[in-house]
Amino acid sequence: MFSIIQAAGWPIWPLIACSIIAVALVIERLSSLRAVRVSPPRLLDEVISVSSKHLPAPEVVNKLAANSAMGGVLASGLRSVIGEPRITEEGLRIAFDTAGRGAVHRLERYLNTLGTIASAAPLLGLLGTVIGMIEIFGSQSPTGGNPEQLARGISIALYNTAFGLMVAIPALMFYRYFRGRVDEYAIELEQAAERMVPHLMRFTAQAK
Structure with missing residues (x-):
């Protein structure tokens, strides 16, 4: 493997760096986009059950916010009602929407970098091949060269493209997979907020 890297020349080193970064990003996203860290299955039902008769204490809301991405969105709605008992339904929806956009933005972290690597890696490989071909033909004498050596040089230049x-x-x-997961989570967060709005409006001055 090391001999192939040496034969491919310096253009392969940016590709090696891209591969290391891509592996690190994939591992990080696989960990961060687990359901337990984004949208625990029973969290919404538990929040509705706990707040069925009265709003929870601030320390409970803080613990909810630290639980997961969905917990942070639900906690933003609870804080809005606790902080402003006269909040309107529109105001509550705005609070949920703002928190939801922030949560989705955090879920999309590093995805642009991974997508850039997926787009740039073939171009970097092609660049390495072109540079290798230029060096090969530039080293040939005007009267011709060894065909076997030329063929070997071309195969080595193609290492970069491969x-x-x-x-x-x-x-x-992985980029496409993570994008799909983020879109699914965004829908789940939106549906959770829609369920919480009428539930929390019972505790506002508007409902009394």
Whole structure:
């Protein structure tokens, strides 16, 4: 493997750096986008049950906010009602919407970087191949050269393109997968907020 890297020349080093970054981002996103850290299955029902008769204490709301992304969104609604008992339904929806956009933005963290690597890796590989071909043909004498040596040089130059595709294809697959997961979570957060709005409006001055 090291001999292949040496043969491919310096253009392969940016690709190696991209591969290391991509692996790190994939591992980080796989950990951060787990359901237990974003949208625990029974969290919404538990919050509705706890706040069925009265609003929870501030320390309970703080604990909820630290629980997960959905917990942070639900806690923002509870804080809005606790802090402003006369809040309107529109104001409560705005509070949920603001918190939801912030949560989705955090879920999308590093995805642009991963997508950039997926797009740039094939181009970096092609660049390495072109540079290798230029060096190969530039080293040939005007009267011709050894065909076997020329063929070997071309195969070595193509290492960059192959490695670029090896980096880009998994990165693109994971990027698409993570985008789909974030979209699913965004819908879940929106549906949770829709359920909480009428539930919390019972505790406002508007309902009394």
